[in-house]
Amino acid sequence: MTFEAEQLGRASEELAATLKGLRKAAGLSGERLARRMNVSQSKVSRIENARVRPSIVDVERYLRGVGAPPEAVERVMSLARIANTEWRNLRNLRRTGLGSRQAELKALEASSGHMRYFLLSLITGLLATPEYVRASLAHSPADTSKAVAGKLERQQILYDTSKRFTFILTEQAVRFPLIGAHAMAVQVDRLISLTHLPNVRLGVIPVGMRTPGLPLNTFTIYDGRMVTAELTTGSMAFRDAQDIRAYIDEFAGYEERALFGEAAREMLRVWAAAFRDDIQSTT
Numbered sequence: 320m321t322f323e324a325e326q327l328g329r330a331s332e333e334l335a336a337t338l339k340g341l342r343k344a345a346g347l348s349g350e351r352l353a354r355r356m357n358v359s360q361s362k363v364s365r366i367e368n369a370r371v372r373p374s375i376v377d378v379e380r381y382l383r384g385v386g387a388p389p390e391a392v393e394r395v396m397s398l399a400r401i402a403n404t405e406w407r408n409l410r411n412l413r414r415t416g417l418g419s420r421q422a423e424l425k426a427l428e429a430s431s432g433h434m435r436y437f438l439l440s441l442i443t444g445l446l447a448t449p450e451y452v453r454a455s456l457a458h459s460p461a462d463t464s465k466a467v468a469g470k471l472e473r474q475q476i477l478y479d480t481s482k483r484f485t486f487i488l489t490e491q492a493v494r495f496p497l498i499g500a501h502a503m504a505v506q507v508d509r510l511i512s513l514t515h516l517p518n519v520r521l522g523v524i525p526v527g528m529r530t531p532g533l534p535l536n537t538f539t540i541y542d543g544r545m546v547t548a549e550l551t552t553g554s555m556a557f558r559d560a561q562d563i564r565a566y567i568d569e570f571a572g573y574e575e576r577a578l579f580g581e582a583a584r585e586m587l588r589v590w591a592a593a594f595r596d597d598i599q600s601t602t
Contacts, residue, residue: 330401335369337395338381342367345385355384375399375559405556421469427541428476433483435540435570438492443537444470445477446486446513446521448506454498477519485520487570487577489534493523494590500597507591511584522577523586531572540566 342352342363349367353360358380365371366381373381378399382392428434436443444452452470456463476482493510496503514521524530537549546557546566557563578586 330398331369331372334373334378334395334398334402335367337398338373338378338385339367341382341385341387341391341395345387347385352381352384356380372402372558373399375403375561400559403558404562405558406553407556408553421466421473425469425473425476427545428473428482431482431541433485433542435485435567436487437534437538437570437573438486438488439534439537440489440492441495441497441537442488442492442506442510443486445474445484446510448502448509450498450502451506477513477516480518483518483520485522485570485574487522487524487573489524490526490590493587494593500594504591504594504598507587507594511587511591514580514584514587520579521583522574522579523583524573524577525586528576530576532569534573538566538570540570543567 342349347355349363350360353363356363358377362371363381366373366377375396378395382395387395436445441455442451444455447455447470449467449471452467453463456466459466477484488510493507494503498506510521513519539547540563541547543563544558546563548555548557548566557566577583
């Protein structure tokens with residue numbers, strides 16, 4: 320299935336209107352359909368008025384409830400898949416304020432139990448030193464002070480032992496020289512220290528280690544309910560179960576090959592030492 324980015328903003332409303340039309344064509348009241356779906360009438364109403372985004376399972380149950388014909392099922396399921404994919408344009412995020420994005424991420428992390436991060440090219444804000452965080456936002460033309468503060472504040476969730484975190488970083492992500500050699504050595508030291516947190520599992524994939532797939536982008540899995548993937552011009556959020564399963568399987572493949580525990584710490588020490596050697600060679 321292919322779609323234009325602009326479709327993502329219209330899909331939820333179109334899906335809601337299409338479902339409501341199918342119910343009316345079937346001669347069913349919202350209350351009667353709710354009984355067939357074994358849900359509340361208020362949920363049917365919220366779906367039909369686009370006040371909630373129905374899951375793929377919700378849509379399947381709705382279509383069965385109204386006895387939708389096969390051609391309608393195919394069309395509506397395509398709409399549902401699009402409606403469960405969200406595009407976040409980086410230019411719009413900068414216009415509305417990067418600080419508000421940090422508030423959204425904080426709420427998402429607070430509502431999740433297990434978060435899995437595959438980091439392809441850079442270290443994520445949760446693991447970053449203040450200097451690294453500031454450098455990661457330095458290219459933005461907007462005021463980034465609130466975003467920097469938001470990123471650093473979000474790090475407190477790492478110490479909430481009711482949450483679980485699994486981070487997998489490629490060597491490229493760890494060693495990309497975003498900041499000076501001394502600051503990079505300190506950043507890698509921070510990664511080493513975080514491996515000792517009881518609820519944090521941090522692994523690394525050195526260059527040359529074969530992986531089962533071809534890594535294309537950074538992504539984050541929130542429990543089994545949503546995945547966000549980072550792209551050059553923005554990010555996409557996937558809520559469809561098939562998409563989420565694909566990312567979970569991909570992550571599991573990287574997890575099998577990554578170094579964890581003392582093996583990861585030893586590799587990180589080598590990389591930190593390389594940054595310190597760079598300092599000595601230039602003095």
